[in-house]
Amino acid sequence: MDSAKKRRIIRLGIVVLAALMVEVISIVQYERVKEAMEEEMGVRARVVLGAMEADVGHMMELTEATMKENLWKLRQDLDHPDSSFIALRYLVDDNPHVVGGFLTFVPDYFPSKGRLFEPYAKKTDGTISLSQFAGSDHDYTENEFFRRAMETRQSFWSEPYIDAADSLETLITYATPILDGKGEIAAICGLDMDVSWLGDTLNARQPFPSSFGLLLTQEGRLVAGPPETLVSGADVEAALEIMRQGVAEADGKGMSIRSVQMVREPYWRVVQVYRTQDVFARIWKMRRQQVLLVLLGLAILAFIIERFIRSESKLRKASEEQARISGELAVAQRIQREMLPTAFPPFVYGSLEPVREVGGDLYDFFIRDGKLFFCIGDVAGKGVPSAMLMSVVHSLFRMVSRTEESPSKILSMLNGELCRGNDSNMFVTFFVGCLDLYSGELDYATAGHDKPFILADDVSMMPAKANLPLGVFPDTRFEEQHCTLSPGMLLLLYTDGLTESKNVQRKQFGRERVVEVLNAFVKSENPTPAALVSALSHAAHQFAGQEPQSDDLTLLVVQFAPGDVLRERITLVNEIGEVDRLNAFVKALFGKLHLEGKTASGLRLALEETVVNVVNYAYAPGERGDVTILADCDRKQLRFTVIDSGKPFDPTTVLEADTTLDARDRPIGGLGILLTRKLMDSISYTRRDGKNVLSLTKEL
Amino acid sequence: MMKTSIQEQDGKFAVTLSGELDTAAARETEQALQPLLDSEGKPVIIDCASLEYISSSGLRILLGILKHCKANGSGVVLKDVRDEIREVLNLTGFVSLFDFE
Numbered sequence: 001m002d003s004a005k006k007r008r009i010i011r012l013g014i015v016v017l018a019a020l021m022v023e024v025i026s027i028v029q030y031e032r033v034k035e036a037m038e039e040e041m042g043v044r045a046r047v048v049l050g051a052m053e054a055d056v057g058h059m060m061e062l063t064e065a066t067m068k069e070n071l072w073k074l075r076q077d078l079d080h081p082d083s084s085f086i087a088l089r090y091l092v093d094d095n096p097h098v099v100g101g102f103l104t105f106v107p108d109y110f111p112s113k114g115r116l117f118e119p120y121a122k123k124t125d126g127t128i129s130l131s132q133f134a135g136s137d138h139d140y141t142e143n144e145f146f147r148r149a150m151e152t153r154q155s156f157w158s159e160p161y162i163d164a165a166d167s168l169e170t171l172i173t174y175a176t177p178i179l180d181g182k183g184e185i186a187a188i189c190g191l192d193m194d195v196s197w198l199g200d201t202l203n204a205r206q207p208f209p210s211s212f213g214l215l216l217t218q219e220g221r222l223v224a225g226p227p228e229t230l231v232s233g234a235d236v237e238a239a240l241e242i243m244r245q246g247v248a249e250a251d252g253k254g255m256s257i258r259s260v261q262m263v264r265e266p267y268w269r270v271v272q273v274y275r276t277q278d279v280f281a282r283i284w285k286m287r288r289q290q291v292l293l294v295l296l297g298l299a300i301l302a303f304i305i306e307r308f309i310r311s312e313s314k315l316r317k318a319s320e321e322q323a324r325i326s327g328e329l330a331v332a333q334r335i336q337r338e339m340l341p342t343a344f345p346p347f348v349y350g351s352l353e354p355v356r357e358v359g360g361d362l363y364d365f366f367i368r369d370g371k372l373f374f375c376i377g378d379v380a381g382k383g384v385p386s387a388m389l390m391s392v393v394h395s396l397f398r399m400v401s402r403t404e405e406s407p408s409k410i411l412s413m414l415n416g417e418l419c420r421g422n423d424s425n426m427f428v429t430f431f432v433g434c435l436d437l438y439s440g441e442l443d444y445a446t447a448g449h450d451k452p453f454i455l456a457d458d459v460s461m462m463p464a465k466a467n468l469p470l471g472v473f474p475d476t477r478f479e480e481q482h483c484t485l486s487p488g489m490l491l492l493l494y495t496d497g498l499t500e501s502k503n504v505q506r507k508q509f510g511r512e513r514v515v516e517v518l519n520a521f522v523k524s525e526n527p528t529p530a531a532l533v534s535a536l537s538h539a540a541h542q543f544a545g546q547e548p549q550s551d552d553l554t555l556l557v558v559q560f561a562p563g564d565v566l567r568e569r570i571t572l573v574n575e576i577g578e579v580d581r582l583n584a585f586v587k588a589l590f591g592k593l594h595l596e597g598k599t600a601s602g603l604r605l606a607l608e609e610t611v612v613n614v615v616n617y618a619y620a621p622g623e624r625g626d627v628t629i630l631a632d633c634d635r636k637q638l639r640f641t642v643i644d645s646g647k648p649f650d651p652t653t654v655l656e657a658d659t660t661l662d663a664r665d666r667p668i669g670g671l672g673i674l675l676t677r678k679l680m681d682s683i684s685y686t687r688r689d690g691k692n693v694l695s696l697t698k699e700l
Numbered sequence: 701m702m703k704t705s706i707q708e709q710d711g712k713f714a715v716t717l718s719g720e721l722d723t724a725a726a727r728e729t730e731q732a733l734q735p736l737l738d739s740e741g742k743p744v745i746i747d748c749a750s751l752e753y754i755s756s757s758g759l760r761i762l763l764g765i766l767k768h769c770k771a772n773g774s775g776v777v778l779k780d781v782r783d784e785i786r787e788v789l790n791l792t793g794f795v796s797l798f799d800f801e
Contacts, residue, residue: 579724601753601784608755612723659793671756671792678791 011309015302022294030287034280038256041279044207045258045272052202052213052270053262059097060157060264063174063191066095067155071189074103074178078186081110081117085130088121091191092128099123099171100192102133103178104140106150106185116140149175149188157266160195160223169194170224172266199224202270203231210275212236216259218267220244239273329357329384336387339394341365345634347437348372349529350556351537353497359552360386360428361495362394366401369641369693370437370567370632373401376449376493376556377430377470389426393418393470397432403688407432407445408480411470415447415478418471427471431464431493433558438567438632440485440560445478450499455490455527459518462491485560490532492518497553501540504547509540529557566592571628574615574646582611582629589631593638599700606679606696607640609672610651618646618692633700640696649692650685651676701725703750704732712743718750721758730761737764741772745801749780754788766797777801 070091077083084103092101100122107115118134133140140146145158155176163171173190180186195215202213203226212231215223220243225236242257256279259271336358341350350363360379365372375397379386393414400413410432418428429449435442444462448469452462462483468476485491494514501509517539521532533555540553570585572578586607590600611627619625630641651673659674677683680696687693702725707714713736721729736744744765766776779801781789789795 576724576727579722583720583722583724598784598787602787604753605755605788608722612755612757659791660796661793662797671759675756675788675791 011302011306015298018298019295022298023291026287026291026294030283033283037279037283041207041256041274042258045274046260048213048272049258049260049270052215053260055201056198056215056268056270057262057264059193060174060266063095063097063193064155066091066098067174067176067189067191070094071176071178074187074189075180078178078180081105081113081119084187085119085121088119088189089128089130091189092121092123095191097193098191099169099194102190102192103187104134104143104146104190105187107141109186145173145175145190146188149177150185153177153185158190159217159266160221163192170196172223195224197224199226203227208274208279210278212239212273214239214243214271214273216240216243216269216271218261218269220269223268235273235275239271243269243271326357332384332387333357336391339391344530347529347559347561348374348557349533351533351554353537353549353553354387355497355549355552356383358384358387360390361497361552361554362390363493363554363556364394364397365556365558366398367437368402369695370565370630371405372435372437372558373432374435374493374556374558375401375430375432376495376554377428378449378495378497378552378554379428380426380469382552385424385426389418389428393428393430401432403686405434405443406480407434407443408478411445411447411467411478412476415470415472415476416474419474422471425471427469429469429495433491433493435485435491435558435560437560437565438562440487440489440562442483442485442491442560443480444482445480447476447478450494450496452494453492453514453518454485455492455518455522455532456486456488457522459515459522487560487562488527489560490527490529491558491560492532492536493556493558494536495552495554497549497551498536498540498555500551501544501553502547502550503544509543513539513543529559532557566631566633568592568631569628571626572611572615574619574623574625574627576612576615578615579608579612582608585629585631593633593700595638595700599698602679603638603640603698606676606698607642609676610640610642610694610696613651613672614642614644614646614692618644618649620647636700638698638700642692642694642696644692645690646692648687650687651694652683652685702729704729706733706735708742712745713739714745714747716747716750720753721751721761722753722755723757726755726757726761729758730764733761733765737768741769741774743774743777744769745777745779747779748782748785751782751785754785756792759788759792759794762794762798775799 070087073087073090074084077087088101088103092098100120102118102120105117110117116134116139118132118140120131120133122129122131145156148156155174158173158175160170160172163169171192172195173192175188175190177185178187178189198215202215202224206212212226214225214236217223220240222236222240239255239257242255243259254275254277256274256276257271259269261267261269340352340362341364344350348365350365352359352361352363354361360381361377363376365374377393379389379393396414396417397410400410404410404413411430414430428447430447431444431449431452433442433444444464445467446464447467451464454460454462464481465479467478499509499511499514514536517536521527521535524531536555537553568585568589570581572581583604586604590596595603607629611629614627618627625644625646627642627644630643632639632641654673656674656677676696680698682697684695685692702719702721705716715733715736719725762776769776777799781800789798
């Protein structure tokens with residue numbers, strides 16, 4: 001598994017863990033809130049229940065008081081059956097909770113009234129109607145509370161019941177035995193109270209939409225409850241079911257129940273029922289919303305962090321890449337720098353300042369056969385692409401000019417190579433010159449490059465045909481031109497980085513300023529190539545000031561300084577007698593160079609052996625031919641160049657003669673080449689233009 | 701100019717070479733020394749005190765004389781050889797072939 005994937009899984013894990021923690025915290029919080037709510041609910045229930053219990057108790061006390069207060073009147077009228085109606089009316093009228101009252105006389109108390117006599121007062125909407133209730137269909141002696149009162153001779157509250165005649169009301173009855181003068185029970189007086197309204201009162205102000213209150217008897221029978229419109233019968237039945245188990249407080253079936261029992265008769269129980277689901281549903285919903293919000297926040301946070309990490313790692317990758325590229329560019333820069341000549345003879349100086357690490361400018365020079373080959377070029381564009389082509393151009397120039405002397409031919413060959421497969425349409429401006437270091441003869445050709453300046457006593461532009469740059473058309477002809485330099489003359493080659501270098505005002509250095517610098521330079525005391533390069537570079541940089549360099553800046557200065565070199569030349573025919581002429585030539589040369597002794601005789605011997613070899617073997621027997629000898633000396637090194645038109649022969653490839661053999665075994669031949677090799681520092685051979693060209697050099 | 705002389709005394713040839721023995725002078729010198737090759741191989745002493753220069757053709761002449769003498773059981777002695785000449789003999793390994801005085 002790669003590390004990026006692992007990291008992603010770890011990040012995901014952290015997010016999931018955070019989400020879980022949020023959920024756990026939220027649940028704990030919820031439980032706390034729930035607990036607090038439950039406690040609060042309990043307190044509230046107890047307050048409600050206490051008030052309710054007090055209300056009910058007070059109402060009952062009132063009824064009992066009413067009964068007591070009117071008892072004397074009932075007793076007084078015990079002898080007058082009809083008066084008892086009036087007493088009863090008072091009784092009923094006196095108490096607003098009382099909806100009816102009755103007197104059930106013991107059987108045959110008033111013989112005139114028959115066996116049973118029951119005066120009855122009923123309050124309907126504040127109006128009291130009186131009637132005699134007992135009859136053949138209503139024998140109150142059969143009634144439970146009549147019998148109980150007769151037996152116990154005590155007052156008591158009846159169980160709640162629904163009056164058969166008027167089923168909408170739940171009634172309770174307070175029964176009291178009425179004693180006559182002899183202490184015998186004469187009648188039972190009952191006051192009916194409607195308790196239906198208790199249910200309404202109990203449920204009038206509930207703290208929650210689904211909570212409700214109940215009033216139960218000691219046995220658990222329902223006295224009063226919420227109206228059907230508020231709470232379904234099933235819910236009430238469920239609460240009753242729980243209460244029947246005889247507990248004061250209970251939780252179950254999604255209900256939380258609190259209850260208080262009356263401290264007086266009839267010891268009813270006031271019950272408060274909460275539907276837990278409804279109470280906590282809101283908190284639960286809030287909790288859920290909270291968790292979702294936090295999770296959403298976490299997700300957004302995770303997304304942001306992920307993005308941040310990603311962009312951060314992208315940045316890191318980019319900077320690593322940057323470091324790698326600049327490392328490679330540094331190497332490329334070194335390679336490119338090392339490609340160009342860095343050691344300069346006094347008569348040549350060059351400099352190249354790339355605007356970036358690598359650039360498309362180049363210059364080069366080398367000396368061959370007493371001639372200085374030099375070039376300057378500018379590949380279109382900047383940076384790596386140009387640098388690559390620059391390397392190609394440089395290598396091509398080196399290869400082509402090793403055997404080719406004509407600048408126009410060199411350009412044609414470079415052009416041919418560069419046009420091949422040049423789909424990127426790159427082109428190169430180029431200038432090639434070939435200066436004879438002894439005569440000042442200069443051959444040159446231009447491929448779209450800026451005309452060089454010639455510095456003598458004054459400054460002038462070199463007359464040069466522009467021609468097309470390299471790499472444009474394969475059949476471009478590059479016209480070759482010729483001029484002769486006078487001793488001391490300087491040739492300035494440059495790329496447009498010089499004339500087009502800009503200052504902060506975006507003004508170009510320009511040709512005029514270059515000419516100004518050159519004019520000042522020709523009047524200076526020591527006008528060397530190195531000094532000119534330094535002066536121009538300095539001027540261009542000073543002009544640009546703070547403005548960064550915008551293009552590669554390349555300068556190459558060549559001076560014709562024949563005082564530093566000596567060149568002699570002689571041409572001989574292929575006859576042994578010519579060796580005398582050769583000796584005379586060599587002696588004159590050595591005289592000029594002040595060479596004598598072993599060095600001189602060694603050099604003479606090497607040259608003689610080489611020339612004799614050519615005279616003897618280069619041409620077919622009887623064939624006339626010649627051999628030309630060039631002697632070049634720059635005070636440090638003497639070079640003989642032996643050129644003939646004979647058959648190709650490379651003496652450097654001949655095996656060395658064995659110098660250890662005995663006299664009898666020593667071959668007669670091979671000594672000449674052996675001596676030449678041993679006497680010179682280096683020998684090199686090329687076949688050029690149908691000629692053998694052998695160079696012999698010796699460091700002096 | 702190259703000068704060559706041969707004298708015969710005590711059964712030996714005493715040769716004197718003076719001047720520059722270059723390729724141009726080689727043929728003439730070779731002819732002048734022909735008597736040495738025509739003899740029965742008497743020992744040869746070559747006085748090189750005045751020999752200023754020698755090319756490989758000159759060396760070839762010396763080698764020819766040496767081979768002829770060795771074949772007849774005698775040898776060649778080089779006398780008073782100059783530094784320039786000795787350098788050439790060194791380079792070619794001829795130093796080990798000749799005797800020096």
